[in-house]
């Protein structure tokens with residue numbers, strides 16, 4: 307099959323995303339100085355903060371590294387750099403120099419942008435304003451896709467790098483603004499408030515694409531993959547920045563490659579461990595070596611964290627519920643008489659009379675509905691600053707998905723694909739939104755009440771995590787209806803479905819243990835694991851989550 311460059315960008319949203327970051331680095335030269343033409347740095351603060359003598363903290367942010375996969379890599383003997391930071395395994399998460407929280411959870415959806423936002427603000431999505439890889443903002447009628455899932459273009463991924471899209475959407479301060487001293491961020495989408503932001507070099511874009519396609523065709527190994535190129539290319543840039551400005555108090559080292567590699571690997575979970583051992587550990591070692599060379603490694607706090615894990619899925623169009631075509635959730639909403647927004651980042655004014663918007667998150671999808679009484683006639687723009695009406699707008703769509711799921715009514719491809727349908731009485735945008743409830747036989751039932759009647763131990767801490775996503779001043783950014791597709795690891799792979807324009811070998815975004823159970827490791831080089839455990843447990847209590855990363859780091863600065 308012949309693929310043009312354009313086809314490639316359409317089909318490979320994740321790969322394309324990273325490549326777009328590279329292109330963006332080229333386009334952003336004028337804005338951020340000539341160093342970006344070869345990859346480089348962007349100063350984010352006008353006044354340089356005074357460096358503090360202590361503490362020094364390195365956060366290795368490993369995108370898509372599930373808890374079991376990372377711990378398997380560390381314990382295998384094939385990831386010596388990470389393993390040496392932790393020291394001897396003393397059981398139950400305690401290591402000689404580290405504590406690995408055994409039960410830390412992601413926020414929902416267990417996907418990239420929502421989780422990094424939560425990790426680096428310490429606030430849940432309904433409060434920090436970033437609710438997913440894609441979302442719709444009612445008051446501005448803006449659609450955002452920093453990681454494109456339903457849409458086909460990478461416009462917003464470009465804006466993540468050169469226009470701080472995620473930082474602009476956040477309504478609560480980042481960790482960098484909550485600590486004194488200098489903080490450098492390498493590659494991560496959440497960098498607002500940091501001192502310095504470093505990115506990869508735009509090396510031979512075309513060559514990389516050719517290599518990627520060839521690699522896919524030949525089942526390329528972890529260390530030779532494009533993901534590895536990007537991960538490892540980012541390290542010299544952050545090391546250069548340290549060479550020029552000295553060691554910062556906080557260094558965030560983001561590795562996006564694991565997520566991309568796992569999505570595309572035929573045996574995703576085993577391949578992820580392989581990638582962590584062969585690629586990630588090398589990158590970690592290079593950063594640690596520089597600190598060691600500068601006599602700055604001893605006493606440095608090191609964290610290993612991730613945003614989500616992965617669940618294996620069928621890599622085909624029957625299981626990837628797309629945005630385009632007839633057998634899709636978009637089509638079902640259309641059949642209920644709603645004018646549905648096209649799956650693109652921007653729409654023209656001739657298409658802005660939409661009455662429904664869908665945003666995809668992998669195992670979850672959000673549906674935003676207008677009060678249709680404000681825009682009954684085609685061509686009439688809806689008043690999105692008003693909430694939809696529960697009985698006239700929301701319930702008919704919830705009912706339609708319930709029926710399609712039961713018997714394939716309207717859209718046969720949806721039959722048996724949905725696990726739970728959530729809905730609620732919509733709030734006025736900007737006011738505290740109510741938490742989601744579960745649609746059960748024509749009624750909306752509180753989540754805890756539904757779970758008492760229908761226990762679901764596979765959906766971990768569902769009630770609280772759905773409240774984090776939906777109940778708050780920006781809870782309306784998670785839609786008026788939320789679909790959770792069947793994702794359970796206890797189901798055969800052929801019964802798992804996901805909302806995504808492009809099929810993959812693994813997906814995330816659910817409330818399952820497998821994609822929501824994340825590593826949260828705090829170590830001090832040469833320090834005491836018992837002390838790390840005490841510090842983490844004091845903050846996280848018996849319900850650790852990714853939201854604890856920001857308060858944990860703040861505590862390191864207060865010691």
Ligand SMILES: [Zn+2]
Nearest residue numbers: 369370418565
């Ligand atoms: Zn991710």
